Amino acid sequence: MDLHLIPSAVPSSEERAAIDAALGTCAADRQWLLPALHAAQERAGWISEGALNYICERLSVPPADAYGVASFYALFAMAKRPRAVAHVCDDIACRVNGAEALCGALEARLGKPGEPLPGASATWLRSPCQGHCERGPVALVQIAGPNPVNTTVTAATIESILGSLAGSTFEPRATSQPPSRVRATAGQANNGEGDSWIAAPQTTVPEWRPGLRLLRRVGVVDPASLDDYRAHGGYAALRRALDVGPEGVLREITESRLLGRGGAAFPTGRKWEAVAHAAVRPHYLICNADESEPGTFKDRVLMEEDPFALIEAMTIAGYATGCETGYVYIRAEYPRATSRLAHAIERARLRGLLGDDVMGAGVRFDIQIRRGAGAYICGEETALFNSIEGKRGEPRNKPPFPVQAGLFGKPTVINSVETLANVLDIVSQGGPAFSRIGTAASSGTKLFCVSGCVERPGVYEVNFGALLGDLIEFAGGVRGGRRLQAVLLGGAAGVFVTPDELGMPLTFEGTRAQGAALGSGVVMVFDDSIDLGDIVHRIAAFFREESCGQCVPCRVGTIRQEELVHRLRAGAPMGSAAAELALLDDLAGAMRDASICGLGQTASGAIQTAMRKLGVFGATKS
Amino acid sequence: MTGAAIPAPPSREVELTIDGRQVRVPEGTTLLQACRSVGIDTPTLCYLETLTPVNVCRVCVVEVEGSRALVPACSRPVEPKMVVHTDSERVRHSRRVVFELLASSVDLSLAPARVREDMARYGASPERFGPRAARVAQPVKVDNELYVRDYSRCILCYKCVEACGADAQNTFAIAVSGRGFGATIATEFDHPLPDSACVYCGNCIGVCPTGALMFKSEHDMRAAGTWDESRQTVTETICGYCGVGCTLQLRVQDNSIVRVTSPLDHDVTSGHLCIKGRFGFQFVQNR
Structure with missing residues (x-):
């Protein structure tokens, strides 16, 4: 291809060095576009014309294409800005915890989001849910430079954010202490950052531990130590997998009746068998660690606290389905999970648990990490797949399905972190x-991300069949003894349920029977002090911001939906609230039926149920 | 390559049901082609015979029994025993809303009359989203002497990107940039066309369905109020610049060439030309 680069745009020597370091000696292949863009962004704080030119030259990608890709992602800046940026979550779970007040304080100190004060060395932006x-x-907080900083500030205050932006080593901690019922266990202070008790409070109560499968090692094992992982039963499952062979593993997975935990509840055994028996080669394995559904953080906790388990599970999956390459596609908002996983992959490689001869069994399998760059749709x-391939993260029409033609057009197994985490017990036991x-239709345990107005938010593992109300009680109930107003089940793409529905069994079939879905396991609790209209407004904005823009029903439908919610919230409906609800139903019908992917298809459910079941905006309850 | 010129080897036939009728078509046929083969009229916007279907506009959606969502007819191959409904309530509803969403956000006044007919057919009333519905409002980009880009008319059908890219020209001067409602067709960093890879073949204009891309000659005449299709004639000729033999359609008003196209079904061009055939007509009218 005859590349036409941007006239007279040259990279700085620093940008060039950073891009070279990221690309190494890799071939001029578009699949390295995202890593190269990350390198440029992290070095200079934006994607300059010179950097884009250089990337295009190295990878032989037309600049217009590369620009189209770079401008797709929220975390790439296409115009120069200060090197230090705080992406402040103002999404629904954080709103319940004072995000708006924090944004107001930041605006007073740093100016409007994305509009840095003259000469400022830092700026801030609003962000969708970051999964904490x-x-x-x-x-x-991201600080570009020779040693780029990517760090998540939790329980953030104006001081902790400003401190992080200034590059201080200020390590923000949650201010609350473990509730009295929750006691620290011996293994808890595992890595000097022992805060797994915040992420998964259940793991700190000795009498609750025996029921844990997926969270078994969380808070106990040292996530940096392969030896510790092995001491806690690690790599026994891979050993058994090698003993029973690929067909044996497939049989166990099929007989387990494991359903995918990413939201679609597809039988994992059928997916694996389809790829294992596909004639076209090579096969690819992908772990979808892009968990971006607002209110979802379970996969993050698994990756942060038990990274070797994911690596072992992926190795088993790759072995069973004939994949020699696995990718972990992880969202950029998970810097700690990324570094722990990268460290674990390296350790596993050094010890012959990844590579050309896994466990000396002649099996070839290795894992690459690919970071997203701020796009729910990915x-x-x-x-x-498109994102890994270096294209815009636009969904493809199905069929063909991933098991037929997925990554690089080849048969591909793609599973979420939680789905893969189940594989170890299935193979071992x-x-x-x-x-x-x-239950009969939902086998195994399920992780739920309980957040919002509860005493002990966090990841909880329960056997399928637990009731919604039980789970909320498990998390300490509504905080401050307030009255429950509503629960958002399944995230922004899910639905609201009312206090009358707490008897709903948390199973695939039980939620479906009541017009809901488990989705990614979000259980977000809202007490009676919360303005649900504000929450609904944020959900509408979320879908408008995150629509990829490819298909008309979603691209335009999500903005029309947001406008509609905005009118209702401003108390200025066209006609009446009932008329607006009818218009929303019309929009929702077309988005659900005619959108290419699940984003548009589910973008109205939460808003419709909030209006219909909870009477938000004064629309008639039905 | 679109490869339309090479006849496919004879293939197996597939039988399916469309709107209650038994239809037999060759394997690999799309639902759109199958519908058209039996005279079922299906609206399209982003579909063009000479380009790879991108199935993004969603006005061609049909209902396939057993499929949760509607499916795009333009890209979905037929399967044996498929039962398809092209005029069900769900289909009519989605088509109507899609037209409403488009017409409420971009200027469709230069789209073919067919679009207005389809909107009437499905009862689309874009004004129901209110007077303050956001529109794709952008000033017209006039940055060269040959063609203009008015993205307030752009429905993001991807045709220009495909024609500029691997489906025809392999120049890759433009791509979709940004995301969501803010997505737009752009060069790198939205630089003017003369700084881009554009070779002015005009094939993007040739495939644009809404007049977002337009000969500057036509744009200027429309601005001056002198564009009058009732006074225009079309003359077919063969381009004389080289030996390829591209058919040209010269649209002439007041004895001046105002626009040049090539027929879509022409087996040499598939509707595509180069800068000389498309824009190199000034010598004809240097009198």
């Missing part, structure tokens, strides 16, 4: 034993 909902408000599996946990 158990300790909001949170901010991702959690959609086909958008994720056998599929039939696993299938007896939970």
Whole structure:
């Protein structure tokens, strides 16, 4: 291809060095576009024309294409700005914890979001959910430079954010102490950052621990130590997988009746078998760690606290389905999970647990990490493929399905972190034993992300079949003894349920029967002090911001929906609230039926249920 | 390459049901082609015979029994025993709303009459989103002597990007940039066309369905109020610049060439030209 670069735009020597370091000696292949853009952004704080030129030259990508890709992602700046940026979450879970007040304080100190004061060395931006909902408000602080900083400030205050922006080593801590019922255990202070008790309070109560499967090692094992992982049962499952062979593993997974935990509840065994038996080669394995559904943070906790488990599970999956390459596609808002996972991959490689001869069994499998760059839509599996391939993160039309033509057009297994985490017990203990946990149609345990107005927000693991009300009680109930107003089930793409529905069984079939879905396991609790109209407004804005823009129903439908909610919130409906609800139903019908992917298809559910079931904006309850 | 010129080898036939009728078509046929083969009229906006279907506009959606959502007819291949409904309530509803969403956000006044007919057919009333519905408002980009870009008319059908890219020209001067409602067709950093890779083949204009891309000659005449299609004739000729033999359609008003196109079904061009065939007509009228 005859590349036409931007006339007279040259990279700085620092940008060039950073891009070279990221690309190494890799071939001129578009799939390195995202890593190269990250390198440029992290070095200079924005994607300059010179840096884009250099990336295009190295990867042989037309500049217009590369610009189209870079400008797709929220965390890439296409115009120069201060090197230090705080991306402050103002999404629904953080709103409940004072995000707006924090934003107001930041505006007073740093100016409007994205409009730095003259000569300022730092600025701030509003951000959608960053997946740390158990300790909001949170901010991702990025400082570009030779040693770029990516850090999540939790339980953020104006001081902690300003401190982080100034590059101080200020390590923000949650201010609250473990509640009296929750006691620290011996293994808790595992890595000097022992705050897993905040993320998963359940793990600190000795009498609750025996029921844990997915969270078994959380707060106990040292996430940096492969030896400690092995001492806690690690790599026994891979050993058994190698003993029973790929077909044996497939049989166990199928007999376990494991359903995907990413939201679609597809039978994992069927997915794996389809790829394992696909004639086209190579096969690819992807771990979808882009968990971006507002209110979701369970996969983050698994990756931060038990990273070797994910690596082992991916190795088993790759072995069973004939994949030699696995990718972890992880959202950029998870810097700690990314570094722990990267460290764990390196350790596993050094010890022969990844590479050309896994466990000396002649099996070839290795894992690459790919970081997203701020795009909810890239959690959609086909958008994720495009993102890895260096294209805009736009979903593809299905069919063909990923098992037929996924990443690079090849048969691809794509599973969420939680789905993969289940594989270890299934292989160790056998599929039939696993299938007896939970209910007939929902086998195993499930992680729930409980956040909002509860006493002890965090990740909770329960057997399928627990009731919604039980789970909320498990998390200490509504905080401050207030009255429950509503629960958002499944995230922004889910639905609101009312206090009358707390008897809902948290199973795939039980939620479906009541017009809901487990989705990504979000249980966000709102007490009677919360202005639900504000929450609904933020959800509408979320979908407008996160629509990729590819198909008309979603691109325009999400902005029309936001306008509609805005009118209702301003008390100025067109006609009446009932008329607006009818218009919303019309919009929702077309978005659900005609959008390419799940984003548009589910963008109205929460808003419709808030209006219909909870009477938000004064629309008639039905 | 669109490869339309090479006849496919004979293939197996697939039988399916469309609107209650048994239809037999060759394997690999799309639902849109199958519908058209039996005279079922299906609206399209982003579809063009000479380009790879991108199925983004969603006005061609149809209902396939057993499928949770509607499916785009333009790209979905037929399957044996498929049962398809092209005029169900769900189909009519989605088509109507999609037209409403488009017409409420961009200027469709230069779209073909067919679009207005389809909007009437589905009862689309874009004004129901209110007078303050956000629109894609951008000033017209006039940065060269040959063509202008008016993205307030752009429905993001991706046709220009495809024609500029691997489907025809392989120049890659433009791409979709940004995201969501803010997505737009742009060069790198939105630089003016003369600084970009554009080679002025005008194939983007040739495929644009809404007049967002337009000959500057036409744009200037419209601005001056002198554009009058009733006074225009079309003359077919063969381009004389080289030996390829591209058919040109010269649109002439008041004895001046005002626009040049090539027929979509022409087996040499598939509607595409180069800068000489498309814009190199001034010598004809230097009198």
